[in-house]
Amino acid sequence: MKTLYRVVGANAGLAAAYAVTAKLGLLLALPHTNATLVWFPAGVALGAILRWGPWLWPGVALGAGLSNLLFLTEIGWSLPAAAAAAASAATGNTLEALVGAYLIRRFAGGSSPFAQGAHVFVFVAGGALVATALSATVGMTTNCLATGDWGGGGGIWLTWWLGDAVGVLVVAPLVLTWQALDWTAARRRRAAEMLLSAAGIFVVAWVVYTYAYSVNFLVVLLLLVAVFRLGQFGSAVVVLFLCVASALRIAQGHGIVVGWTQQVALLVNQSFIGVMAVATLLLAAILRERAAAGELLRASAQRTRLILENLADLVAVLDLEGRHIYYSPSYGAILGSADQLRGSSYFARVHPADVAEVRAAFAETVRCGAGHRLEYRLLDRAGQPRQIESQSSVIRDSDGQVSQVVVVCRDVTERRRAVAEVRRLHEELQQHAEQLERRVNERTTELQGTQGALMNLVEDLNEKTRELALAKERAETADRVKSAFLATMSHELRTPLNSIIGFTGIILDGLAGPLNPEQERQLAMVQNSARHLLALINDVLDISKIEAAQLKVTSEPMSVPAAVTNVVGIVRPLAEKKGLALRVDVAPDIGTIRSDSRRVEQVLLNLINNAIKFTEQGGVTLRVGREQGAAAPRCAGDVVRFDVCDTGIGLKPESLATLFQPFKQVDSGLSRSQEGTGLGLAICRRLAELMGGSVTVESEWGKGSVFTFRLPANGEDQP
């Protein structure tokens, strides 16, 4: 914002400048008038108001008023008359500047009317000719009113008008184009050149006006040089110096063609200076305009070049025959070197298969002037086809005729390839997905099949389980039935035997009365048969119980010698009856063991009975001893070993295999007098095993046998 201080200061400064230039101008004034040769302040006022704004009008008014007042009093006017005249003139001068500035702003589009030739015309017409007429009219009227002499009014008006006009033309451009000096080397050089030119034209004008006024056109040359060399401000300075020099000379009586009055010479010179100023301004403006246009063009061209050079797209400019006029660097990089391309035909670069189509499109473009969009293949410098998208457009000459064709090509090879790749991948993925789906389906079907099979299997298993459960139940039922049957049989068979054996015993013991020998002998046979039958029943019962796993063995302390004594007590009578020796050899360290005495005795009884039964000569020996370690696999720790040795018939090797099987009595080859159930050895072996021991045999046919019964010394309870 403009402060009051600055406004007052600027106006004061302007007033001072106005006054100084007015004083200078009045030096060139005609004698006894305030109509000057060149009224410089008019240019100062217009330039200042146009450049900085109409707020400077008080400065103009003050400067003009003071100048006129001083001048008029100086030439002898009374103070009131001088003051009135000065006020009037000041009004005219102020109006002149304001109106001129307004017109220029209004019609030249701003405060700088020297950028274009057309604006210079506005400046000249509005600022220098129209506005100054205002001032001239006011000034002339004032002058004539003051003097009362209207006769010289036309001369005064013309002089005033021309003076103001030239003042505007010469000084306002200085104000408007002046720039703060920065003393760079280049500007210093220009300033020096400017001063040199100003001095030069001053000297030339001085000489011409003094000695050869008729060749004053010489200054035109200097002005032209100044315009071309120095620009607007410089040339304005030069014009100022020309103006000053010529005015000085004429005011001093030089440069006046014979027949002219000084007045006429002055006016002619003013006109000359004015025309020179206008020409200079115009020329400078046009030059500046051209320079600006050139600058714009250069910038535009540079931009275009930069764009083209950095464009990935290929750009070619072709003549109407399709020959290369221009091509972008990217184009050359792909399609060939400069030597190959310059002047060559664009169509030579097109893939043979696409040439016809491209030519037709090109011709169409040229004919209609409308661009075409096309996709085809170009051959790169290696001869490889490149897929491109091209857009053609036309350049028209100043007559509107198509003169060139611009083709912009985009290399879409990679894009096409990428698109194809993406499509391929997509298809592949789709295939994979389908495959996967198919496999999943297959697998699902398989699984369903498997599941079905599994279900069937499970069903079968269930069925089997049910069957097994049923079978188990049946087996268990059968077992129970068997057990019940055995129990019943046992009871039913023993009950009558109980009677037979009981009563036979009673009678044989003579409890029921005396018997004769024959009765006693026969009854003994009955008793024997009954006992055999009982043994048979017991054996069958035993083997059944063993096979049904119903036989239990206990594990209690038992004396081995006592058991041996018991058994021997029973069998000794049989051996003696057959005349066989029965030897018993019990090791002294046997003592007591843990086992089932009843079953141990049963085994021993059986083995010794057998031995006696199948031995006719010799004897039977029972050896009892301890055995360390395990001769039988199941016996850990101490084992009692019973060996029953006989000198009987022995066994054939083939008999050994079936020896311990139930109901398989070995065929001895002899007519046996001894009865047997065929269960004895089977029962012995099974009992021995139940007690954790074993029964084995070693035998030689005809020599006898050794049955070995091993028994753990520390037996466990066995089911």
Add this chain to the structure above:
Amino acid sequence: MKKKFLLIEDNEQNRYLVTFLLTQRGHEVVPAESGPVGIELAGRIHPDLILLDIQLPGMDGYAVARALKSDPALHPVPIVAVTSYAMLGDREQALAAGCNGYIEKPINPRTFVADVERFLSPQPKEETS
């Protein structure tokens, strides 16, 4: 020393056999053909020992033994099972039912009376203790 035996046995011949053997030694035998009859007699005659067949029609020997032992008056009277049962658990079952002894059939006439008499001795002690 004459003792009173209650013999519960359904088979007539066996009843005769046992009775014969025991009376030969001077004992008194009261026979009963079935369990219920035996239980009823036991309560009435207070025998010194009861010989009990297990395989009885109707009420079997185990039930009879339990019934006899559940009577506090009869509890001290020893019961000896005489049975042709020789299957697994027969002995254990009989003892569990309250029998004091167990003799397998067929009996041995020479040893039978002595075997039975063995079960007589501890009973008075038990009574007095």
